[in-house]
Amino acid sequence: MSHGRLKRELHSEELLEIIFDYASRITIENNLDRLLMLMEDMGRDMTVADRCTLWLYDEKTDELLARIPHGMEKIRVPATSGLVGYVYQTANSLVIDDAYEDKRFCAELDVKTGYRTKSVMMIPLTNKQNQRLGVYQVINKLTADEVFTAQDVKYLSLAASYTAQALEAVLTNIEMEEAQREIIFKMGEIGEVRSKETGAHVKRVAEYAKFLAMKCGLSEEEADLIKVASPMHDIGKVAIADAILNKPGKLSEEEFIAVREHANIGYNLLKNSNRSILKAAAVIAKEHHERWDGKGYPEGLSGDDTHIYGRIVSVADVFDALATDRPYKKAWNAEKILAHFKKERGCQFDPNLIDVFLANMDGFLQIKEQYED
Structure with missing residues (x-):
């Protein structure tokens, strides 16, 4: 793997410190890209992972979009594709010790980037109404045993439940702004057509x-x-x-x-x-x-x-x-x-x-x- 030296599991005090640190920044962030970066950093740090990716569902295209995945460019995949598609469709968490041993895994991104995905953990990201917003994904556990645990699932689920509300608020605001922009443009057209x-x-x-x-x-x-x-x-x-x-x-x-x-x-x-x-x-x-x-x-x-x-x-x-x-x-x-x-x-x-x-x-x-x- 290309993630450097190994790390140890977090103590409870360190975990709390991470939560409080990110919580204060996430609650006041209203820019989607910056919020996603904070959420990814939080998920990665809480689970001692090498990378974290936030996949958001795009209803218009029926795709899952990773806006700012750690270490790669923005990517889109069909909402039924690969491991992330499975988690999104079933709303079930998934923990895999070696992605290459799972036939659902798509290695195309690894081939493109030269990265080696091994351990993977994914959980569905949902709002209070239990509607699916996307998928939280962490890759490659950095501790000695290199596998994600039930405790990691609990930690990432905690991060997801906390951040989903902030994410939905930003997404709702973006939707309102897009509607506002369309109305403004149409009103502008009316003035010009006259x-x-x-x-x-x-x-x-x-x-x-x-x-x-x-x-x-x-x-x-x-x-x-x-x-x-x-x-x-x-x-x-x-x-x-x-x-x-x-x-x-x-x-x-x-x-x-x-x-x-x-x-x-x-x-x-x-x-x-x-x-x-x-x-x-x-x-x-x-x-x-x-x-x-x-x-x-x-x-x-x-x-x-x-x-x-x-x-x-x-x-x-x-x-x-x-x-x-x-x-x-x-x-x-x-x-x-x-x-x-x-x-x-x-x-x-x-x-x-x-x-x-x-x-x-x-x-x-x-x-x-x-x-x-």
């Missing part, structure tokens, strides 16, 4: 905004928040009359004032939410028409008085308007777009953002091709 835009415009602006945010050094979490919130940037258009919104000719001064009001309308629709996504959407809806030089609307903010979310979506929205066909114009070519953003650097747009945009324009063009109307 002004003869397409759903692809909403997708592109969201992708451009995330791409630019990442290139500017924002965290992936914050960049993803901007991506999810940005489809609502023009939601205020739902309150603008069709006759004004889709007028083929030049708008009168009164009509232009009415159209500009969509920024405040969108903000007022969203501002009272406590949800981080909708709070970000409110900021974006209000500020994506502000300008670096203070000549934008609705507040005439200048410089970095405009929130970074609004500044990023402003670049993304204008790029898409220029790069695609609209009822009133044909798409501009890359050279013309480049010239426009250079001219508006420090005028309409944040100069730092434009420097990043210009250095990464190829990425914008790739996204445009990927999400053509």
Whole structure:
């Protein structure tokens, strides 16, 4: 085996120390990948195993997914496959001294990684309603006898019963967020369709905004928040009359004032939410028409008085308007777009953002091709 030196069994005091250490971190963790890592570390340490893997059931594909198995990449297997499939289907614990002596064992991963699986212990992971969430698996006992015991089953079961509640809470929150994202996207589409835009415009602006945010050094979490919130940037258009919104000719001064009001309308629709996504959407809806030089609307903010979310979506929205066909114009070519953003650097747009945009324009063009109307 490739696990290094042998270890001894835990004393009860050491076990309690492990439980308390992980418990304090698991209860406050709301990121799924980090929670799974904590659960895997806890299971491994409690059973003195070399590796621990958390398999989650994916209802959409009827597969078991190991997001962060120790020592390997993310993997998927059919929910009926191998030892893990057996445990998931039967909801029975399983302890095997040598996996290669069990015909249900699939050695494909060992062949891929050069690892040698020997002793294996798996227990079903269930919630309070006894619904199966997945499988807790530990591999290769590191003590002298190299086999898992009935006591190990008890320990891993303890870890599973404790962590399942935290896991389900995070999974439920993810499900709610996904539903929220879908609703936000659909609402964003409604706003765009009224002004003869397409759903692809909403997708592109969201992708451009995330791409630019990442290139500017924002965290992936914050960049993803901007991506999810940005489809609502023009939601205020739902309150603008069709006759004004889709007028083929030049708008009168009164009509232009009415159209500009969509920024405040969108903000007022969203501002009272406590949800981080909708709070970000409110900021974006209000500020994506502000300008670096203070000549934008609705507040005439200048410089970095405009929130970074609004500044990023402003670049993304204008790029898409220029790069695609609209009822009133044909798409501009890359050279013309480049010239426009250079001219508006420090005028309409944040100069730092434009420097990043210009250095990464190829990425914008790739996204445009990927999400053509």
